[in-house]
Amino acid sequence: MKIKVTRTPETGTRPKDEDLGFGTVFTDHMFVMDYDMEKGWHDPRIEPFSEFSLSPAAMVFHYGQAIFEGLKAYKTPEGKIQLFRARDNYKRMNRSARGLCIPELDIDFAMEAMKELIRLEEKWIPETLGTSLYVRPFIIATDPFLGVRSSFTFKFFIILSPVGAYYAEGFNPVKIWVSKSHVRAVRGGVGEFKTAGNYAASLFAGEMAKKEGYAQVMWLDALEQKYIEEVGAMNIFFMIDDTLVTPNLTGSILPGITRYSVIDLARKWGIKVKESKIGIDEVFSAHEQGRLKEVFGSGTAAVISPVGEIRYGDRMIHIGDGTPGETAMKFYDALTAIQYGRAEDTESWIEVIN
Numbered sequence: 614m615k616i617k618v619t620r621t622p623e624t625g626t627r628p629k630d631e632d633l634g635f636g637t638v639f640t641d642h643m644f645v646m647d648y649d650m651e652k653g654w655h656d657p658r659i660e661p662f663s664e665f666s667l668s669p670a671a672m673v674f675h676y677g678q679a680i681f682e683g684l685k686a687y688k689t690p691e692g693k694i695q696l697f698r699a700r701d702n703y704k705r706m707n708r709s710a711r712g713l714c715i716p717e718l719d720i721d722f723a724m725e726a727m728k729e730l731i732r733l734e735e736k737w738i739p740e741t742l743g744t745s746l747y748v749r750p751f752i753i754a755t756d757p758f759l760g761v762r763s764s765f766t767f768k769f770f771i772i773l774s775p776v777g778a779y780y781a782e783g784f785n786p787v788k789i790w791v792s793k794s795h796v797r798a799v800r801g802g803v804g805e806f807k808t809a810g811n812y813a814a815s816l817f818a819g820e821m822a823k824k825e826g827y828a829q830v831m832w833l834d835a836l837e838q839k840y841i842e843e844v845g846a847m848n849i850f851f852m853i854d855d856t857l858v859t860p861n862l863t864g865s866i867l868p869g870i871t872r873y874s875v876i877d878l879a880r881k882w883g884i885k886v887k888e889s890k891i892g893i894d895e896v897f898s899a900h901e902q903g904r905l906k907e908v909f910g911s912g913t914a915a916v917i918s919p920v921g922e923i924r925y926g927d928r929m930i931h932i933g934d935g936t937p938g939e940t941a942m943k944f945y946d947a948l949t950a951i952q953y954g955r956a957e958d959t960e961s962w963i964e965v966i967n
């Protein structure tokens with residue numbers, strides 16, 4: 614399929630790197646493609662970023678048949694543009710598509726579309742270490758129909774947003790709050806898919822955590838409310854004695870690309886990794902026994918986020934001395950060095966696109 618390109622005559626200006634936040638500024642163009650039962654995915658095009666119209670009855674507004682991805686394009690010191698494990702994001706998107714009865718994408722074609730859009734928007738990629746161009750592919754159900762079934766028509770978009778350094782104020786540990794009253798996802802449900810409803814379902818507990826002065830919610834499993842699943846938009850790791858423990862993927866946890874990368878690097882570095890059920894009580898007792906050395910989250914936005922405090926009802930623990938742990942730091946440095954082209958890509962995770 615040939616991608617039709619319509620350029621906008623009015624191009625915007627990228628804010629200064631130090632003024633960039635997250636997800637508020639968008640580039641000049643977007644990629645769009647339509648799906649119907651007869652033609653499949655068709656009419657791929659790059660067009661000016663703008664509002665678009667849909668029927669108020671479009672199914673996405675009512676029944677939430679929507680999936681998305683999030684990844685970043687980085688500028689290297691030599692001016693190369695590179696993507697980190699982008700194909701894995703599309704593989705995950707196709708798994709989400711299957712889970713939500715959405716037609717899958719041809720990954721090679723979707724990669725081409727992403728690259729062509731990013732190349733066209735090169736001037737929007739910030740250059741300072743820590744900044745990047747956030748890439749948001751998403752698919753929505755567009756049938757104008759009020760009734761619960763899978764849509765027959767869909768739209769696929771890719772939009773781009775220059776984003777600032779996550780750690781502009783320093784690589785500081787965050788405080789997290791374990792929800793006792795709410796759960797994010799249940800086994801057999803859609804927790805392992807990147808679908809809009811999972812995020813809507815997380816909002817109420819997120820607000821509760823914020824009111825208590827915590828940055829993120831740590832979710833427990835929905836069946837027994839004992840086992841740790843994930844944190845906000847991150848997967849979670851615990852260094853207990855000399856073993857890195859992370860919850861195994863049970864179906865209700867989003868399989869993070871950063872999570873896989875941490876596990877791969879840890880194994881390569883000779884760190885013992887255990888993917889298994891881990892109870893919140895186990896974490897508190899490991900802390901009491903002085904065996905809980907570090908806790909950190911992993912995700913595209915922050916890469917690695919050290920955790921300094923966990924609150925669970927009336928119980929609270931402080932991890933470390935208020936500064937990031939050594940292991941968290943090591944993963945952060947190694948992953949960002951690969952992403953920004955400052956270290957050799959020994960794992961073949963990078964695709965250079967210019």
Ligand SMILES: Cc1ncc(COP(=O)(O)O)c(C=O)c1O
Pocket residue numbers: 683843845846847848867868869870871872911912913914
């Ligand atoms: C719920 C959830 N868990 C975990 C992650 C981390 O995934 P990744 O490392 O692919 O960004 C994300 C972010 O995409 C997320 O939204």
